[in-house]
Amino acid sequence: MPIPDFQSIMLPLLELASDGKEHTLRESREILAQEFNLSDKEKDELLPSGRQPIFTNRVSWSKVYLTQAGLLQSRGRGLFQITEQGRKHLRAQPEKISVKLLEQYPNFFEFRYGPHKGTKNADRSTPTEDISQTPEEVLEIAHQRLGSELATDVLALVKNSSPQFFEKLVVEVLLSMGYGGSRKEAGAAIGKADDEGIDGVINEDRLGLDVIYIQAKKWDSSVGRPEIQKFVGALHGKNSRKGVFITTGTFTSGAIDYAGRIEPKVVLINGKHLAEFMIDFNVGVIPVATYPVKRVDSDFFNED
Numbered sequence: 355m356p357i358p359d360f361q362s363i364m365l366p367l368l369e370l371a372s373d374g375k376e377h378t379l380r381e382s383r384e385i386l387a388q389e390f391n392l393s394d395k396e397k398d399e400l401l402p403s404g405r406q407p408i409f410t411n412r413v414s415w416s417k418v419y420l421t422q423a424g425l426l427q428s429r430g431r432g433l434f435q436i437t438e439q440g441r442k443h444l445r446a447q448p449e450k451i452s453v454k455l456l457e458q459y460p461n462f463f464e465f466r467y468g469p470h471k472g473t474k475n476a477d478r479s480t481p482t483e484d485i486s487q488t489p490e491e492v493l494e495i496a497h498q499r500l501g502s503e504l505a506t507d508v509l510a511l512v513k514n515s516s517p518q519f520f521e522k523l524v525v526e527v528l529l530s531m532g533y534g535g536s537r538k539e540a541g542a543a544i545g546k547a548d549d550e551g552i553d554g555v556i557n558e559d560r561l562g563l564d565v566i567y568i569q570a571k572k573w574d575s576s577v578g579r580p581e582i583q584k585f586v587g588a589l590h591g592k593n594s595r596k597g598v599f600i601t602t603g604t605f606t607s608g609a610i611d612y613a614g615r616i617e618p619k620v621v622l623i624n625g626k627h628l629a630e631f632m633i634d635f636n637v638g639v640i641p642v643a644t645y646p647v648k649r650v651d652s653d654f655f656n657e658d
Contacts, residue, residue: 355391357399359486360412360419364451366390367416368425371436372444378432383413402494415488419453423462453485493647505629508638512629513574513602520572521554523637524600527628528556530635533566552588558596566596573603579612582620589618597621600628 366386371377387397392409399408417434420426425440439459448455456462487495512523528534534556553571558564569585571577582599589597595618602625605613613620623631632638 355396357392357396357409358390358412360416360488361452361486362450363412363416364420365448367413368420368436368440368444368451371426371434371440374436376429376433376435379414379417379434380432382417383410386413401491402498408491411488411490415490419456419462420451422465423456423459425456425459490647493645501630501633504633504639505626508632509602509625509629511638512625512632513572515572517572520602521570523632524554524568524570525556526637527631527635528568530637531631533558534560552592564596565594566598567592567594569597569599571599571601571603573601576604576606577601577609577622578606579608582609582613582622586616586618586620589620594618598623601625602628 363386366389367382370382370385387409397407397409400406401408401411417426420440421428421434423439424437425443426434427437429435443451453466457466485492512520515523525534552567552569554568555565556568558566567589569588571581577599582605585597585599589595597618597620599613599620600623604624604626605622610622613622
């Protein structure tokens, strides 16, 4: 079944704690995963950042929201326990616990909207949109969307650049990724086309223990299998085992399939991936804001 949203997890989590015992998040995740019939694949599915499983994140935020509402209390080092308010809430036999439902508790309302609204006289008549994503998910999805929009803008600028600029750009990206020696050496190697279909060569590492041959094409159309075959032939002529084919366009499925099952190894970088590499390695882009996300350092509070 699909991974439940964090609001759907809150009632089962509170019911799990109804025995009055202390529970851990790890234990709770295993019990709830069984209750929701989640497969191993669903339990291991990661957030867009790849840093944490989605289900783990949602269980954690369910516990945070229930704690802020006063239905659970933290007992330190990942432990939690139901409160008398939590027992009272369960006695009302709710069908579901939602963010909107938790807003009846002043502490939660203040947690969600800030102290200037979390007062007895605050206007709570504004309907609250039911959300299915945790704050961390919202942040990561927004970051992903901004990155996608930025990649589109970056690629448009690359496509409108001159061939000479594109050659320099390829140098900058590869150097930023850790390839090549000095910028001067890399610049001398790229953009010097020969009669054998090689646009350039760059060191795989700073010591020059191995080299990578490059084909860099500023195209709007798709690159097909014949172009890759020509490049592979050129690599054989150089007795090379590694090559990178970079284009501002795309690759056909035939080209991708062919490159994936041949020797020498040829890596295909299309326009979208090139723009993403530029963003990841800060080539042609600059950071405008940083929002650090912190967590509790459990070791700091360990008194053993």
